[in-house]
Amino acid sequence: MSPCADAAAPASSSAPTLAPLIAAQLNYLLSHSKLPFKVWFPSIPSLPRLTLPLPVSRRSLAGDFVYNALYPKVAPDVVFGPDDEGFQPLVDYAEAGNGDKSCLAHWDCRDPGGLLALVEELRELYIEYQKRRVGEVDDARLAFELSTVLSKEGIEVCMVPPTDRPDEVKFAVPLLDMDYAKLVQGCPWRSPQKIHLQVIFPISRRVNTVPSAPRLKLMSTPELKSLFSVEDVKLPPWLNGMCLAEYLPSLEENLKVLIVEASASIGSRRRFIEALALPFGRPLEADPIFCRRATVLCISGVFTFLVCNKMPETSILSGFSVHFAIPLQFPKQQPVLILQSSQHCNVEGIPIMSPPINDYPWSPRWDVTEMVERIYDFLTDECQNFKKFCSDAITQQK
Structure with a gap:
């Protein structure tokens, strides 16, 4: 196909x-x-x-x-x-x-x-x-869960297709009736964004067995990951004897706090990108909505190199780009830097790039001006290593 x-x-x-x-x-x-x-x-x-x-x-x-x-x-x-x-x-x-x-x-x-x-x-x-099929299952715990949460708008349930596992029932519970697009200025999302809690209950065929905890997983629409990653959320523990109706309120309260923080982080990342202009000059490109990426052009003296089409050695002003990948957890997590040469290419004609760099000085307590200045000072020395990295790569292609 x-x-x-x-x-x-x-x-x-x-x-x-x-x-x-x-x-x-x-x-x-x-x-x-x-x-x-x-x-x-x-x-x-x-x-x-x-x-x-x-x-x-x-x-x-x-x-x-x-x-x-x-x-x-x-x-x-x-x-x-x-x-x-x-x-x-x-x-x-x-x-x-x-x-x-x-x-x-x-x-x-x-x-x-x-x-x-x-x-x-x-x-x-x-x-x-699927609701009818699940309602016909002879399981007391499952019947109770259905009676307490099935009235929640948008909830879906289904039987899990048979595999090597015991019989199971899957719930998809929508969380936080929010318009996430209103949290992001100029948001491009065409469709409403959703977060669901996936809950998989094992079906027990024994009358007097203690129900085991369900398997829990947060899921979201793909576009929402530009603002907030559900994979990074630590779910509250499922206590013995707990039901979904008890579990959901604390989970939703935690999610609200995390989403507000994620929205505020956009402003922090935007101020960081704006601060790049002072030492580096205006960025060549940047993500203006979620502020997750930026690229600046750097110049570092004169040096000799081999151009990608294998012409004779040439001596010109060296230039390279620095790509900033700014994480959702900024400033708790520092940006990842990748350096890209503007003169050196591999055999496929693709500009040579450095491995990801995140071992430079960083503190989330610094203001954005100091963050950028520390990165600038770091790159002043690191560019020499990158020049050697590019030269070695060209030599190996001979």
Whole structure:
């Protein structure tokens, strides 16, 4: 299969040529969906078959949407994987007397939003299907958890597909009903950002056993990691006899504090980048929104070097760039520096770069002016080592 096209952009131009009506529906789905769908195209263009993983409880419901290449006006057939053979959404709709409410009952091939409406409908039906399956599990602790937290808006549950592990149930609990984009000036996020707590409960078949602690993991939408990394959060311990309703308040309170700190850190990183201008000159480029990156140009005397196209030795003013990768935990953690030569290239014609550097003098208690001055003093000496590093690299290429 060809590489996937994600929801941030229309279908790739390298994808198989689709009928205009089908292509319009697919592009509308990828452009307007707030969920991170991915689409794969099979190797047989004559049989348009779109696999749309539907993110439910942090797992994917993989459904193949099969169009008829000869009759593109007909609604697609939907085929689910072996783990979801019991999911028969249209049968459930018919039994509930809601068949006329399905978007398939009034499918209009000319409506570009038809595929998106179908996907959203199936997702909602699948969420309800999984809730019914979990509700049928004979486990007292699980029944209690469902009764206490299932009313929380946006929560999802599902059975974990069978593996070598015992039977398990997965919860995805949305945390902190916040508009994170308001914390970042000029934020480019198109979709709402979310943080979820993934909780996996083992199902106990024994009546008198003490329930074991669930497995816990924080998850977030990918874009949010530019502001805040859930991987760095230390989760509160799960105490014996605890339930989700008891666990969530302290977790959310901790997250609020950390996110406020992350937002404030943007200002600290911005002041650091602005302070670079005094000793180094105005940065060549910088991340103006999250302030995670900056690059400055440095000059260090005259020296002899071999240019990358292997012309005779030349003596000119040496120049190199310094790339600053500024961590989210700034100023507790110092920026990582990478030096890049503007004259020395490897055999592929790529400018030579130093290994990452983070062993220079640093204190989070210094003001940004002193931080930058210390880095400048460090680079005054380090550039000599970098010159030698570049010369040695060129020599080794001979």
